[in-house]
Amino acid sequence: MAESQRLFAVLAAFDMPERLVEAVRTIRGQGFRKIDAFTPFPVKGLEEALDFRDRRVPAAMLIGGLIGAAGGFLMQVGTNLDYPLRIGGRPLVAVPAFMMITFELLVLGAVLACLAAMFIADRLPRLHHPIFDTDGFDLSADDRFYLAILADEQFDRDEAGKALAALDPQAIIDVLERARS
Structure with missing residues (x-):
């Protein structure tokens, strides 16, 4: 069984929760809708910034x-x-x-x-998520805040990378998903 990899998301790492919330607002303002955030603790204002309305x-x-x-x-x-x-x-x-x-x-x-x-x-039990394979993501349990722009059919990697780079993150990481063919 051959394994190929496809882009799952583009991930940006931030050092402060306030910078993450501001980055989410900026990215949503630029028209990106499929985004997610990963934090080591609850961040005030993040739910509103992500426009999370699931009830x-x-x-x-x-x-x-x-x-x-x-x-x-x-x-x-x-x-x-x-x-x-x-x-x-x-x-x-x-x-x-x-x-x-x-x-x-x-x-x-x-x-x-x-x-x-x-x-x-939450689609549990989910034993594996593509973001778990990302280098440095284990630091999200301590002091990193991540913003992910998820890839879909209309996703443009260059546009997402430029939008994230404008936010001055600590790192921009491509998250690859293993697809079995």
């Missing part, structure tokens, strides 16, 4: 929580109607008595839905 995880949590709460409540109602115990004049469907289990299953449903949505949205 699938909170929506999944809401739906999971509602399903969990409804399931917990209906489970208790069904159990009390199937096996009625008339004790002390309490009604069979005693809503205040059902709230503890309903709340616990609401939390459980929201957490499980959150985990599932995060795994799906």
